[in-house]
Amino acid sequence: MAMSVIWTGLVLCSVLCGAAAGQLAAVSAGALEGAQAAVELCVGMAGALCLWSGVMEVLRRCGALEGLRRLLTPALGRLFPAAARDEETMDLLAANVSANLLGLGNAATPLGVRAAERMARGSNGRASDDLCRFVVCNTASIQLIPTTVAAVRSAAGCETPFDILPAVWLTSALALTAGLLACRVLARLWGD
Amino acid sequence: MEQFTALLVPGLLALAALLGLAKGVDVYSALAEGALDGLKVLLRIFPALVGLLTAVYMLRASGLLEAAGAALEPVLHLLGIPQEVIALLLVRPVSGSAALGVGAELIERYGPDSLIGRTAAVMLGSTETTFYTVAVYFGAAGIRRSRYAIPAALCADLTGFVVAAWAVRMMSF
Numbered sequence: 001m002a003m004s005v006i007w008t009g010l011v012l013c014s015v016l017c018g019a020a021a022g023q024l025a026a027v028s029a030g031a032l033e034g035a036q037a038a039v040e041l042c043v044g045m046a047g048a049l050c051l052w053s054g055v056m057e058v059l060r061r062c063g064a065l066e067g068l069r070r071l072l073t074p075a076l077g078r079l080f081p082a083a084a085r086d087e088e089t090m091d092l093l094a095a096n097v098s099a100n101l102l103g104l105g106n107a108a109t110p111l112g113v114r115a116a117e118r119m120a121r122g123s124n125g126r127a128s129d130d131l132c133r134f135v136v137c138n139t140a141s142i143q144l145i146p147t148t149v150a151a152v153r154s155a156a157g158c159e160t161p162f163d164i165l166p167a168v169w170l171t172s173a174l175a176l177t178a179g180l181l182a183c184r185v186l187a188r189l190w191g192d
Numbered sequence: 193m194e195q196f197t198a199l200l201v202p203g204l205l206a207l208a209a210l211l212g213l214a215k216g217v218d219v220y221s222a223l224a225e226g227a228l229d230g231l232k233v234l235l236r237i238f239p240a241l242v243g244l245l246t247a248v249y250m251l252r253a254s255g256l257l258e259a260a261g262a263a264l265e266p267v268l269h270l271l272g273i274p275q276e277v278i279a280l281l282l283v284r285p286v287s288g289s290a291a292l293g294v295g296a297e298l299i300e301r302y303g304p305d306s307l308i309g310r311t312a313a314v315m316l317g318s319t320e321t322t323f324y325t326v327a328v329y330f331g332a333a334g335i336r337r338s339r340y341a342i343p344a345a346l347c348a349d350l351t352g353f354v355v356a357a358w359a360v361r362m363m364s365f
Contacts, residue, residue, distance in 0.1 A: 003287055010247040018254035026253040034249030038241040041296050042234055050230035057226025058208045061217045106229070113332040120333035127330065132341040135329050139322040140348040145204075146317030152296045153313055158304035162200045164313050167359040172318035174355045179348025186340035 044155025045148075052147035056102055065107075068098035079137075079180075082119075082130045089118040093134065103143045112138055129187050136179040142172040240289035248279065248294055273357045276308045280315060285322040285349055292316065310364060314356040319349055 018027035073094045077084040084090050092115035099108035112134075119131045127135075146168055153161040212219035251257050261268075261275035268275050277298060283290040298312040322345045330338055 003290070006283075006286065006290075007243060007247055010251055013256055014247070014250035014254040016254075017256040017259075018250070021255045023254055027250050030249035030253035031246050034246035035242050037249065037297065037300070038238065038245040038293070041241060041245070041293075041300070042238045045296075046231070046234055049234055050227035053230030053233070054223035054226035055204060055208050057229065058212045058217065058219055058222045061222050062208070062211045062215045106233075109328065112329060116329045116333040120335055123335070125334060125336035127335045127337060127339050127341055131333065131335070132339060132344060135326055135341045136345050136348060138329065139320045139325045139345040140352065141318070141320040143317065148292065149295075149313050149317040152292070152299055152316070153304040153309075155296070156299045156304040156309070160198065161304070163364075164310055164317065164360075165200070167310070167314045167356065167363050168317040170359050171314055171352055171355045175318060175348045175352035178351035179344050182344040182347035183340065186344055190340045 041152070041155060045151035048151035048154040048161070049148065052103075052145070052151065056104060056145075056147070059102065060104065060107075064102060065095065065098050065104075068101060069094040072097055079133060080130045082128060083115075083134075086118065089115055092118065097137065100138065100141055101144050103145055103147050108138075129183070132187070133180060133183050136183055137176065140172060140176040140179045142176055143168075237289045237292065241293050244287075244290045244293040245297065248297055251279075252297075271354050271357070272361070273353060274308050274311060276302070277312055277315065277357075280312055281353055284315065284319055284353075285346065286324075288321040288324065291321070307360060307364075310360045311357050314360055315353055318356060319352045322346060322349055 014027050014030075015024075018024045069091075073090065076094050076097065077090065080090075080093060083093060092111050096108050096112035096115055099105075099111060116131060116134065119128065119134065123131075145162075145165075149164070149168075150161040153164075209219050211217075212222065257279055261278040264278055265275050268278065273281070280291060280294045280298065283294055295312045295316040299309045302308040304310075304313070322342070326338065326342055326345060329335075330341070
């Protein structure tokens with residue numbers, strides 16, 4: 001529903017501003033160009049997106065998820081001390097973060113939702129500190145191989161779509177750090 | 193760095209295939225099934241992209257985006273963010289497919305290896321759809337008092353935008 005309002009707002013703004021600036025002909029041409037651009041974008045990124053989804057599926061069947069989960073559990077236990085007391089929550093949590101790292105969004109969300117449900121039990125609708133941190137971890141997605149963006153770059157004719165990787169890693173790591181620091185500070189200021 | 197990124201794609205393909213064979217995975221059919229998943233993702237976002245790119249192209253033609261970018265220029269300049277990516281900053285926390293559409297348009301228009309194209313790509317790759325994620329997780333968990341989760345998540349987003357612009361300038365320009 002929110003998107004319906006936003007979309008209507010975007011279209012209305014374009015028509016009003018276009019009329020005010022005498023650019024209505026360009027706005028009218030823009031509408032059809034945009035629709036055409038969506039087709040070109042999807043066709044252009046289809047190959048790269050399918051290839052990387054395939055590679056990720058191979059890695060998943062090799063047990064990459066389980067390996068990552070074992071690797072991450074100790075660190076996550078320190079980040080989520082309350083959740084660490086329940087083994088099954090911890091397992092779901094680690095699996096969610098692993099799936100996010102591998103860019104398996106479809107697998108990550110159901111795992112994360114189940115972890116959040118368990119973490120919220122008996123909380124009476126109040127988000128615990130652990131749960132706030134967990135949501136922040138999920139909103140500051142750290143992805144080892146950002147396949148969708150790489151596919152968009154390939155579609156635009158880029159020969160080395162992955163040369164942004166170091167910048168992406170650095171950016172997501174610092175964003176996550178800032179989010180967790182904000183949690184720390186706000187947890188004291190916010191009270192209940 | 194150039195050698196590393198050149199090796200990444202063929203290296204990952206070879207590594208995944210070898211690992212799969214060693215573990216007794218049917219590599220080829222896994223690859224094909226994964227590719228089908230990719231196609232499903234594409235089919236799911238395509239209708240949204242048609243709607244969004246239509247609106248974004250109209251907005252750009254109307255001159256409003258440039259005006260908004262120019263109005264916010266002092267703030268963005270202070271943060272080191274190029275003003276062309278303003279629309280991406282605004283939609284990123286709200287809608288994933290909208291951000292993808294806006295980002296793809298920037299990458300296409302300015303070129304994937306330009307400063308703006310790279311900044312847009314790093315921003316897209318290192319942030320998430322904050323409001324959607326919070327809504328899904330807290331909705332499922334029955335949380336009514338989200339406390340500081342949204343401000344903290346937006347802190348992470350803002351840091352991501354600033355660092356993305358900075359990292360791209362440091363690493364490639």
